[in-house]
Amino acid sequence: MKPMKFGVGQPMRRVEDAKFITGKGRYTSDAFPENCLVAGFLRSPHAHARFAIGDLADIRSMPGVKLVLTADDLAHLGSMPCLAPMGNSDGSSMELPRYPVLAEAVVRHVGDAIVMIVAETAEQVRDAIEATPIDFEILPAVVDMRAALAEGAVAVWPGAGGNLAYDNAIGDKAGADAVFAKAAHVVSLTVDNTRLVANYMEPRAGFAEIDEQGRFVLTTGSQGVHGLRDSLAASILKVPPEKIRLITPDVGGGFGTKAVMYREYPLLLEAAKRVAQPVGWVADRTEHFLGDAQGRDNHTTAEMALDADGRFLALRVDILGSLGAYLSQFGPFIPWLGATMATGAYDIPVLYARCRGVYTHTVPVDAYRGAGRPEAAYVLERLVDNCARQLRVKPDALRALNFIPVAKMPYKTQTDRTYDVGDFEGAMKRALEKADAAGFETRATDAQKRGMLRGLGFASYIECTAWGEGEDGIVRLEPDGTFTILVGTQSNGQGHATAYAQTASQYLDVPLDKIVVVQGDTDLVKTGNGTGGSRSIPVGSVMVSGASGKLVEQLKSLASEKLEAAVADLEVADGAIRISGTDRSINYADLAALPNATLEIRTGRDEYIPASATYPNGTHVCELEIDPETGVTTIERFTICDDFGMTLNPMLLAGQVHGGVAQGIGQALLENTVYSDDGQLLTATLMDYCLPRASDIPMIQFETRNIPSTTNPLGLKGAGEAGTIGSCPAVMNAVVDALYRARGVTHFDMPATPSRIAAVLNA
Amino acid sequence: MQVSLTVNGNAVTQDVDTRTLLVNFLRENLRLTGTHVGCDTSQCGACVVHIDGKSVKSCTTLAVACEGASVTTIEGLAANGALHPMQEAFREHHGLQCGFCTPGMIMSAVDIVNRHGFDLDERTIREELEGNICRCTGYQNIVKAVSAGAKAMGGQGALKQAAE
Numbered sequence: 001m002k003p004m005k006f007g008v009g010q011p012m013r014r015v016e017d018a019k020f021i022t023g024k025g026r027y028t029s030d031a032f033p034e035n036c037l038v039a040g041f042l043r044s045p046h047a048h049a050r051f052a053i054g055d056l057a058d059i060r061s062m063p064g065v066k067l068v069l070t071a072d073d074l075a076h077l078g079s080m081p082c083l084a085p086m087g088n089s090d091g092s093s094m095e096l097p098r099y100p101v102l103a104e105a106v107v108r109h110v111g112d113a114i115v116m117i118v119a120e121t122a123e124q125v126r127d128a129i130e131a132t133p134i135d136f137e138i139l140p141a142v143v144d145m146r147a148a149l150a151e152g153a154v155a156v157w158p159g160a161g162g163n164l165a166y167d168n169a170i171g172d173k174a175g176a177d178a179v180f181a182k183a184a185h186v187v188s189l190t191v192d193n194t195r196l197v198a199n200y201m202e203p204r205a206g207f208a209e210i211d212e213q214g215r216f217v218l219t220t221g222s223q224g225v226h227g228l229r230d231s232l233a234a235s236i237l238k239v240p241p242e243k244i245r246l247i248t249p250d251v252g253g254g255f256g257t258k259a260v261m262y263r264e265y266p267l268l269l270e271a272a273k274r275v276a277q278p279v280g281w282v283a284d285r286t287e288h289f290l291g292d293a294q295g296r297d298n299h300t301t302a303e304m305a306l307d308a309d310g311r312f313l314a315l316r317v318d319i320l321g322s323l324g325a326y327l328s329q330f331g332p333f334i335p336w337l338g339a340t341m342a343t344g345a346y347d348i349p350v351l352y353a354r355c356r357g358v359y360t361h362t363v364p365v366d367a368y369r370g371a372g373r374p375e376a377a378y379v380l381e382r383l384v385d386n387c388a389r390q391l392r393v394k395p396d397a398l399r400a401l402n403f404i405p406v407a408k409m410p411y412k413t414q415t416d417r418t419y420d421v422g423d424f425e426g427a428m429k430r431a432l433e434k435a436d437a438a439g440f441e442t443r444a445t446d447a448q449k450r451g452m453l454r455g456l457g458f459a460s461y462i463e464c465t466a467w468g469e470g471e472d473g474i475v476r477l478e479p480d481g482t483f484t485i486l487v488g489t490q491s492n493g494q495g496h497a498t499a500y501a502q503t504a505s506q507y508l509d510v511p512l513d514k515i516v517v518v519q520g521d522t523d524l525v526k527t528g529n530g531t532g533g534s535r536s537i538p539v540g541s542v543m544v545s546g547a548s549g550k551l552v553e554q555l556k557s558l559a560s561e562k563l564e565a566a567v568a569d570l571e572v573a574d575g576a577i578r579i580s581g582t583d584r585s586i587n588y589a590d591l592a593a594l595p596n597a598t599l600e601i602r603t604g605r606d607e608y609i610p611a612s613a614t615y616p617n618g619t620h621v622c623e624l625e626i627d628p629e630t631g632v633t634t635i636e637r638f639t640i641c642d643d644f645g646m647t648l649n650p651m652l653l654a655g656q657v658h659g660g661v662a663q664g665i666g667q668a669l670l671e672n673t674v675y676s677d678d679g680q681l682l683t684a685t686l687m688d689y690c691l692p693r694a695s696d697i698p699m700i701q702f703e704t705r706n707i708p709s710t711t712n713p714l715g716l717k718g719a720g721e722a723g724t725i726g727s728c729p730a731v732m733n734a735v736v737d738a739l740y741r742a743r744g745v746t747h748f749d750m751p752a753t754p755s756r757i758a759a760v761l762n763a
Numbered sequence: 764m765q766v767s768l769t770v771n772g773n774a775v776t777q778d779v780d781t782r783t784l785l786v787n788f789l790r791e792n793l794r795l796t797g798t799h800v801g802c803d804t805s806q807c808g809a810c811v812v813h814i815d816g817k818s819v820k821s822c823t824t825l826a827v828a829c830e831g832a833s834v835t836t837i838e839g840l841a842a843n844g845a846l847h848p849m850q851e852a853f854r855e856h857h858g859l860q861c862g863f864c865t866p867g868m869i870m871s872a873v874d875i876v877n878r879h880g881f882d883l884d885e886r887t888i889r890e891e892l893e894g895n896i897c898r899c900t901g902y903q904n905i906v907k908a909v910s911a912g913a914k915a916m917g918g919q920g921a922l923k924q925a926a927e
Contacts, residue, residue, distance in 0.1 A: 020862030023797015023837035252863030493861025658901030
């Protein structure tokens with residue numbers, strides 16, 4: 001692309017930062033109306049119980065209490081939607097158990113919401129929750145997926161096929177079995193992918209109002225207002241979508257988990273309608289652990305069949321994905337999305353992947369940064385390292401032998417995906433070179449002299465982003481000569497206001513502060529599909545680019561009359577339309593003031609619907625040391641070579657990668673969601689659930705080796721999730737490498753906490 | 764109970780419950796919403812403010828305990844309309860994404876400089892940020908921002924200003 005002063009390819013500083021660094025960010029809980037009442041929820045202390053609520057008259061008359069709601073009050077409402085149900089391999093559809101807005105007679109996980117209380121102050125709400133009379137008949141609970149599938153296991157849902165929510169498969173079972181039967185080598189791996197909690201720093205919050213037109217208005221930190229509005233309208237409130245306005249102000253992190261419907265949203269609206277006053281709620285951190293969808297939680301066995309030379313012949317994968325107690329919005333689809341990426345960056349001719357969704361008495365599971373793709377990459381990259389160890393070949397050589405070669409692109413996988421471009425070996429070689437993998441043995445010997453266990457591991461991932469729905473949006477010239485972009489994605493901190501302005505400035509050549517990006521209000525932005533699946537740049541920017549290009553043509557036609565020049569002789573230069581090669585021009589404000597500068601001509605509109613996903617890929621290399629005395633793992637080097645197709649803003653891109661890597665390192669070394677056998681959540685605060693601190697994360701050496709995607713006009717590939725996907729297996733491969741070199745350990749499950757490392761070293 | 768204190772240079776006297784936390788006093792009574800609540804258990808540091816020039820987690824400080832104290836929040840850090848060098852450094856080095864932890868990060872960073880000086884090495888910065896959690900940035904650019912902000916503070920003699 002032609003270099004423009006404020007255009008794409010440059011590390012433009014963020015336009016949104018001025019408010020955030022001065023405390024003027026406006027997150028949901030900063031914006032409660034003056035007369036806002038406070039809501040809170042009585043949540044189940046038990047994983048599985050029948051309950052009976054006593055007489056609530058005393059609660060309703062407690063000081064400040066304005067409203068008490070139970071399931072009995074909500075018969076007119078629908079239920080929480082599952083928008084991604086799965087089929088079974090026999091062709092049948094999975095059953096969709098009712099997910100009520102408040103629990104009905106039975107609670108199914110610790111934190112299950114039972115009663116909503118609205119009062120004047122948070123203290124009054126808490127007092128009323130504590131005083132609410134409720135009897136629980138505690139029932140047996142099941143937490144572990146394999147236990148949940150065992151014969152005679154207590155069922156989360158009556159009637160359904162035990163706790164098996166669905167049982168689907170992809171690929172050729174008979175073909176795979178035949179290859180395995182004759183293969184020279186078979187290598188297998190069984191791993192857990194731990195359950196994670198998103199832990200955005202801004203806990204969820206919302207407030208509801210009824211506007212002067214009688215519409216429901218909900219303000220909440222989401223990943224896209226339109227989808228939530230439509231679900232509220234169609235599935236729960238049962239009103240036309242135009243009766244609901246959804247607003248999302250600044251959002252303090254989302255990571256997939258803020259994309260979905262939560263019970264508090266319809267309940268706040270219902271409460272605001274009943275009390276005819278605004279009603280707001282702010283989750284505390286423990287409510288985040290108990291009430292927001294959790295992530296990952298797979299148990300997977302994978303097997304690779306190889307020929308005598310180490311060529312991959314067939315892959316078998318058996319995924320168990322915990323769905324929790326209820327079907328969250330996209331819950332069933334997440335492990336399946338992983339199954340569709342099972343073969344990764346490798347040319348594997350035969351695949352059979354079985355994927356089962358399992359109910360347990362735990363918080364529902366849904367999308368969390370990567371959503372199925374980290375799970376797939378984790379299994380495959382751990383398995384490939386196992387293959388290398390078992391066959392006694394170098395992991396890079398084994399990968400190079402089996403990568404899909406550039407010459408085979410575009411390449412159709414056994415899961416019916418088409419990778420458009422990619423040079424997986426090129427990225428791996430560059431990453432290993434940059435990481436000085438060749439010098440590792442010397443460093444490992446040095447570490448040994450110091451009594452430390454050093455390991456090197458890497459992962460060569462591929463993932464899919466920006467599939468499916470499109471964006472239909474607007475770039476508009478305003479009467480004062482500034483521009484407005486209306487787009488239906490939703491920044492949660494990624495810097496959309498900067499990235500989209502930069503994209504538009506590529507065409508308009510104005511400073512970024514002359515372009516306002518509007519998101520997060522269904523009244524202002526008519527359509528949108530939100531942020532998720534790393535789609536906001538590879539879909540949103542393509543739309544902004546298209547709309548900007550159209551706007552420029554419209555503005556040229558407007559200018560052509562005024563400048564008395566042919567459109568073909570006009571160009572954009574220095575924030576104006578100019579006759580090429582002259583100093584005769586008209587600036588945007590003057591253009592907007594022309595009598596025929598109608599709103600229509602000042603509005604560039606475009607719709608971009610991706611024909612296919614994009615496939616970012618690359619290699620992450622991790623070098624670490626384990627202190628055998630303490631079990632503490634320290635990452636010494638972390639090096640990445642990624643292919644993101646095209647770099648819109650290298651500063652924002654690196655930021656996305658750094659943050660993603662930290663979440664992957666967090667999973668590998670620190671984080672874990674632990675339930676007791678009876679379903680108590682033992683990690684429900686940040687004192688128990690270990691998030692990475694600054695000293696847990698190394699300086700990350702990141703570079704790109706971009707090969708433009710052919711599936712969109714800008715060549716972009718999504719980058720929001722890739723860091724999480726590549727990093728976790730790279731760290732764990734390095735941990736296993738260190739343990740194998742020192743003690744011959746070949747298997748280790750996440751997280752590599754000091755106590756777990758010490759346990760294996762002392763075994 | 765009545766409490767009198769100075770917040771961002773302004774004298775404030777209000778009646779508060781003895782159980783009112785400083786963070787709620789700032790956010791709800793004074794509508795200074797730049798100070799955030801992230802975790803309720805003093806882990807995350809989104810609520811860090813300065814009391815008499817030292818960084819404190821306002822989610823575990825009672826408002827009444829601040830009688831006579833001088834409290835500085837993120838809103839009070841910029842002096843005479845000019846950004847504090849640490850604020851400027853966070854913007855320049857992309858030390859923030861969602862921005863929710865940022866006020867606490869910046870207030871802690873200024874305190875780190877006040878205690879350790881203008882020339883901070885990476886290890887010191889990372890260890891000193893132990894009480895501030897960021898879920899977006901992976902800390903890399905925060906570390907760079909704190910280092911650069913510290914140097915800039917040295918250049919501007921801002922250490923004294925921040926401590927006052």
